[in-house]
Amino acid sequence: MTTAGAVMAAAAARLRAAGVPDPARDARLLLAHAASVDAGRITLIAPEEIAPEIAERFERLVSLRAVRVPVSQLVGARAFFGREFKVSREVLDPRPETETLIELALSERFERVLDLGTGSGCILVTLLAERAEATGIGVDLSEGACLQASANAVVHGVAARAEILQSDWFAAVEGRFDLIVANPPYLAAEEMGHVAPELRDHEPRMALTDEADGLSAYRIIADEAQGYLTAAGRVLVEIGWQQGDAVQEIFRRAGWGAVTLAQDLGGRARVVSASMPA
Structure with a gap:
């Protein structure tokens, strides 16, 4: 008898x-x-014999993970700020450090x-789910990302308050907002050779790097x-952990009011905030 626990241990070793x-x-x-x-509940089924169809599905998943396909893409979801978000190869995998931006956004009214x-x-x-009175627009250059964002808006019951547009930054945006947020591509082109295979080979490159110095998006936004x-x-x-000084300087030179830097739970520079000039 081959137990689920034995198969899982062998997979972990692989x-x-x-x-x-x-x-x-x-x-x-x-x-x-x-x-x-x-x-x-895995520990409860570990002593039990594993069904052939489950063993076959598991083998396929482990084979893909062994070539560094992210777990979130294999299971189709990733937890973020207490909710499950559908993900695919079309979008960047939500990451815990981005929750720093969420907490800062929720610290003031919008x-x-x-x-x-x-x-x-x-x-x-997440912001619309946490603030039932708020409305918002999400833009992305990728059509696939727009479809994924729209699906997640439906899943979490905010589709009526969320508009998703395909746009190159502000190109298709109209109106004014109390809050503008972004987690732009901030890796420099030269850094891409050193990132984990999960990012380099399986996540959208355009969401990771600007193919330049990693600061292009901040200049546009500022x-x-x-x-x-x-x-x-x-x-x-959101910024890369070594970009705090550079991004703050970009916003200050563009004439913004208060420009501040916040750290994530690991103590690394993570979010730059800027207010309208007085």
């Missing part, structure tokens, strides 16, 4: 040999997905929000966002 970070966790999550059970480069829609949808903000509006942008 993933470890392939260089996958936290292989035991990934094996557990993938087995739970293959068996259609909650990950917290009624209308613009999310630049919305991707999966995790930022826009130069144009004031034309889309209300008088008391503010901008929040």
